[in-house]
Amino acid sequence: MTSRIAAAVIxxxxxxxxxxxxxxxxxxxxxxxxxxxxxxxxxCFGCHGAKNPKGKLDMTKIEAxxxxxTKDDPIVPGKADESHLVDVLKATDASRMPPRETGxxxxxxxxxxxxxxxxEGAKIDGGLTPSTDLVKELRRRWTPPSPLQRYAFPVQxxxxxxxxxxxxxxxxxxxxxxxxxxxxGKLTARLSTRSRRAMAxxxxxxxxxxxxxxxxxxxxxxxxxxxxxxxxxxxxxxxWLNGVDDPKVxxxxxxxxxDEVQCLALxxxxxxxAAGGCDxxxxxxxxxxxxxxxxxxxxxENHADWVFSVAFSADGKRLGSASRDxxxxxxxxxxxxxxxxFPDHQAPVFGVALxxxxxxxxxxxxxRQIRSWNITTDQGAKQVKAMAGHGGPxxxxxxxxxxxxxxxxxxxxTVRLWNxxxxxxxKTLSGHTDHVLSIALNPEGxxxxxxxxxxxxxxxxxxxxxxxxxxxxxxxxxxxxxxxK
Ligand code: HEC
Numbered sequence: 131m132t133s134r135i136a137a138a139v140i141x142x143x144x145x146x147x148x149x150x151x152x153x154x155x156x157x158x159x160x161x162x163x164x165x166x167x168x169x170x171x172x173x174c175f176g177c178h179g180a181k182n183p184k185g186k187l188d189m190t191k192i193e194a195x196x197x198x199x200t201k202d203d204p205i206v207p208g209k210a211d212e213s214h215l216v217d218v219l220k221a222t223d224a225s226r227m228p229p230r231e232t233g234x235x236x237x238x239x240x241x242x243x244x245x246x247x248x249x250e251g252a253k254i255d256g257g258l259t260p261s262t263d264l265v266k267e268l269r270r271r272w273t274p275p276s277p278l279q280r281y282a283f284p285v286q287x288x289x290x291x292x293x294x295x296x297x298x299x300x301x302x303x304x305x306x307x308x309x310x311x312x313x314x315g316k317l318t319a320r321l322s323t324r325s326r327r328a329m330a331x332x333x334x335x336x337x338x339x340x341x342x343x344x345x346x347x348x349x350x351x352x353x354x355x356x357x358x359x360x361x362x363x364x365x366x367x368x369x370w371l372n373g374v375d376d377p378k379v380x381x382x383x384x385x386x387x388x389d390e391v392q393c394l395a396l397x398x399x400x401x402x403x404a405a406g407g408c409d410x411x412x413x414x415x416x417x418x419x420x421x422x423x424x425x426x427x428x429x430x431e432n433h434a435d436w437v438f439s440v441a442f443s444a445d446g447k448r449l450g451s452a453s454r455d456x457x458x459x460x461x462x463x464x465x466x467x468x469x470x471x472f473p474d475h476q477a478p479v480f481g482v483a484l485x486x487x488x489x490x491x492x493x494x495x496x497x498r499q500i501r502s503w504n505i506t507t508d509q510g511a512k513q514v515k516a517m518a519g520h521g522g523p524x525x526x527x528x529x530x531x532x533x534x535x536x537x538x539x540x541x542x543x544t545v546r547l548w549n550x551x552x553x554x555x556x557k558t559l560s561g562h563t564d565h566v567l568s569i570a571l572n573p574e575g576x577x578x579x580x581x582x583x584x585x586x587x588x589x590x591x592x593x594x595x596x597x598x599x600x601x602x603x604x605x606x607x608x609x610x611x612x613x614x615k
Contacts, residue, residue, distance in 0.1 A: 193260035207252040210245040277306040280606025287581025290570040291331035302328035315601040319369040330394040344390035352385040397446035406437030444486040452479035458493035472511040481527025494524035539566035557595035
């Protein structure tokens, strides 16, 4: 994306300068942050990042780049020909960067931009210092697109939450949240977001909405929105809220990170918030001082891969987690230590729940099974039971807050209801025509919302599982989309 912009700049400049042909550097000075840094980010930071960089060369800060890795400063300002950095980009042997085994060399036009930057003295733009974190700076300069008036395609429903009064359903959209009236299935409000999509949503006891999401591979965030704030405009009965930069809507940002946030959980007393994501971390906040002064208490690095799900124990003292590293784990919040690892899925684990009795954990994932395991530490994480499951990977696992029920959503296009005490299957909710990606319960726990890959939201009455209503939750899209297969 960013390098495409850089390429577009070059093309645009060559139109302005008829003498220069495509592939040659522009004649005007290049800007490091606008033209060069995005090329580095796209092609180099993956191996030359701040953590364990290859060749000991960290390219994410100018001062680190200029320090060099195992060799000296790879840049000789004013002399592209003498710069090691240019040598490795143009090399045809094993020293080429990016390395030959990872694919093609950098496009000639991009190399030309870097050469010109060095030839012009390898200067950095005003406002930047040699210690500027380039990942953060590029993120700061990125601005989200405005939401589309009408969607050309249905958007995947990756997250949902019922409002505290149960009357509204907040649904993930494309760079926005869409807010629907539960009674009529009509769109009532749209809240623009910086992130491309929400992966988790939940309401706090104070009525604020917690948003976890991001731009895959680019950035992640935990943001707090006030969906009751004054809209910036109202059109055809739909309120538009600016969640990108209106501080009355975007009340607080709790976390900004380098990859998407995947999951959120609130402790039963509403005092602790947990978030996990693709940076493998779980963050834990104390919300007692109020959201404005929420305090980051712990940053837990207990998983070797993406964290897909987090869940508190009933007493709020332990935290379960599920990961792409094929394990579910149990964390002691007070002692700040890992208690148990449950490895039996042997496949990515997408959902976790801890039973109210404090004795049993549930997890489900790519192996299509719900497994219960012992969470009393003296016995180790022994499997209690491999319950039945689904005909496809189980993507979400939810524990009913008032009843001994588990609810699962899966890639077999169904939602299922289970008795957590007996492990018996209670109901299968059929109707979706695509993978079910998200589920949410209304505050009474009597209505379940499920959302699918092809953009449908379905509402069901529990425990009967009778369909209440369904709608296509993409602005401007007609109801009911074609089956995928
Ligand atoms: C797939 C991983 C990977 C990517 C992507 C990559 N590099 Fe490298 N780079 C390496 C490795 C490995 C070394 C160490 C090679 C060695 O020591 O023989 C290295 C070494 C270097 C060095 C020498 C550092 C020193 O002081 O020893 C430079 C300069 C360099 N890379 C520049 C770049 C640039 C510029 C890019 C982006 C256009 C890039 N690399 C992309 C893996 C990568």
